[in-house]
Amino acid sequence: MAMDPLSLQEYICSLDPATLPRIIRICSGVYFQGSVYEISGNECCLSTGDLLKVTAVALQKVVCEDTETGQTTELPPTFKGLFQPAPAPAPRLTPQGPLLQGGRQRGLTLHQVLGQWDRWPQPLLCHAIGPRALLLHPVYEVHAVMHLRRDVVKIPSSLEVDVEDVTEEAQHVHFARPLLLSEVLAMEEALPAQARILEGPAGPAIFESSWVPRLQRGQQLQLHGRSCTWRVLASAPGSSRHFLLSSAYQGRFRQRPRRFTGVRELAGGLQPGRCLRVVVTQDCEGRGRDVPPLGVGDRLEARGLWGNGPGTHLLCHRHGGEEEEEEGEDLLLPLDLGGSFVEEGCDSKKYGLVELLAQQALPCEVRVVAPDPGLERDTLGTLPALRLEARLDQPFLVGSFCDEPEEGFEIPPRWLDLSVLLSEEPVHPPAPCTRRSRVEELTEAFYYRLLAQLPGGTAPPPPRPPKPAPAGTGPGGRHPSAPSPPPARTRLASPLPPLPTPARPSTYGWRGPPRDAGTESDSAEHDYETVDNNVQKTIHKMQTIFPF
Template structure:
């Protein structure tokens, strides 16, 4: 073997160096090449070939035909006798290729000499040949054996160099040349080495002297996950993937080369929730397991655009919000929108389309303005809704809204996922008892962003069996090697941390997953018009500028609604936003009166606004 040889056959690259120790673990038959000994032609047959093969040559060779006939007579063999020559035989009438079966039918006297009358059968025609007994060989007696299947004929060591005949093949005789693929393992090589049997390389069998050698075969966590066990599996880290860390935890620094781990199996359940904190300048991000046992309470969601409101609207679930920011109708190309003030209450109805100021259709959100009087009359079954109370918000409309809700129930994470859609804002009101260091209750609010379906492996440190965590092989694919288990390990699976903080870089990697990419981007606002466009617009007909919504023009598309403005529970609920709505609406007029007086520098309305924001 050369000092270092690289072979590539059929796309398989194999690098072998002098002294490499290889352990053959499996031999697979790939194909069988059949060769015609007379013409040299070849054909390939599959290992599952259904034909049967009969061996042709006997165990002994003869120098001349006379020796062949004499040996047959001594053994009381009767004519005819089958034989073949390992060399080409040339006669006056034709040439007989080597290894071509012949049939010796009789011995005849011809002009004082003896010659053998032989028959050459080519399956298409028979030829009579007269060969002198002095004809030199060597010759092999043809002794057809019992027909055998292909695999049995190849596995018999006594038939390794024999000629065969097969009735289903076009040749009278043929040589079988099997081609195998050797699957072997080598030191510190993760994949199986596949070596074709046709590779010409010098090897030495050292099986007897190498029984004590243990081959180290690296494994990836993804490979352990794919094969599904057996668990628990003691391992040692050989290599860690490059790049920045993806988790922030005490166990992250322990994942170094040489660290022993115990892989306990697949984590259950297989889903995680990506969570971001609320109420801080720099948000933190967590991945929460579906097995989290803390208790959560829903918080009012915040919406910055009308597109966010549309995304939160679910069939059969009313969505009511309170405006937390004043907004005038200037620059909004929707005829059904005038203005919004802090404290205005809206009920989101559906999406629709409206005719814009320039005659183009724009996507809008149809909302219903709720009044305090409607809240007081919530016991009535239906209430006539006037078209003037409807507000059409373009989907690009930017403002600030807070969800109006009254839900004091305590949910588990599983129940919350079953009843509500994401994203969802919550507050952890009871931490998980099995996780004393649960960081989630310390935050004023959490945003549950997306459900991630990805298999995780439960892993613990050999040096600290109580530190048990979950690793996603997709993003943290360690290279490990199997080891022997250490005595004294605790039986069973230790408690697993169900909350893991992730780095900002990994958080944005998760945000690029297909589950997030399916979310459509928010619509763009229309391009602003220049001074010339404003002059042209000012000269346009006022009726075209304030054209009504197409749904309002056609009664079947937007009929007058009969609806219950508030649920029964809203009458007795202590809703913060409902209580302050009247005060804020009074504040709107106070603000207007103050701003009309240019000499008033006290600006008392700012203090009131600050109080209102603190109340929220």
């Protein structure tokens, strides 16, 4: 049977911790009808009729009141002084009539006094505090569970509300606790299950998908279980479009020849134990006798790095032309040399995504030559190129909307978290079709965030136009009169030096590194030539080299 209402302070002070948990109902007081207050930095709302399950009580402090002056001091729970009942002409008795047991003989500790406390404080003496009688007012921190709150609520017992104990009549009450999808991910034994969204995803959007805006408060979901697919982060070169490809994607790829701007990028494209064959697609001026010029159509084979530090060079072999009898020559190209190169001899076979990643290291550049037949519109099939950046093994949950149970989606809880309430309603098989999740387009901000989290370093910022070089300096930030470093042929180089400043445009197009002073004249015969004079020859060579 429910007891008469008491103040929260009276109820908690008379509560036997051995009987916890207890269920109490808010009856009346300062905080009623939805009043909002802050507890431990979090907003909490207590309304008349709300139920709380008290799970623990912890002593925070004890307020000592001088019975003569009314002055108060606070005692910590660790206070070591002993208390005795205060002598008085008319001893203050509890309504039941017991004085504190054992107080006059040997004194009681603070916790012993509070253990015999029954609603009304009794005057006490404590020589460690002073000669006058004191009244003790304990303040407890009440730990309670509330319906639809994720965290345990911590309430001071001094909160001015009236409560009644309804433990016996409320035994059947279930205090539903919201869960995050990231928590549901670890509860596979509870899936499949229906869920209601209590709070949609916070923060900026990550997917450019039609199903994401529907993840709003009140939406009913079916959660089917963990997805067994993995993802590949991809981007469309020359555009601001970025994607996540599921391993279930059924489109077919063909490798595209990689393109390299400058010798440094060419060196970065080397793979251990493999040579890299490229064709020069833009004239590049040399540097004296040590670095001859490169012309459109020249075929190079990059073999490895030589030297150390600023003297690092890329060892290449330039093959002789079709009309030349010589077999070619070895070149040591400085890493800050400009130029434009395209990979040759690229495989023309068609691959599925899983097969492609088993053979080709990432990143790599591909083209979708056969779109996924399961998609109504495969966006990737319309792109001229696709750069596969990295494989991601982030866990996903398979879900569907209750009003569209056959059409599913795959949601990454660690990137796109929701607060949900699981229900007892059953979820009937089969699992939904998740074709729509085979290709997810990403927002640009989230793409760069993912790129920054990849192993091996930070992501580059979104592309910006190159800054013009200061007057009187060359494209690498070096004055034209400064000599270039001599090639070093000592040993295999360690990690590459920092990237040079981007080249700046000239009247004749993009210039390479400056010429060495004293080795070349400034006559017109050394100016850059446009590729117009070699167009026909270049087209012919490209058609014989590349499959598409």
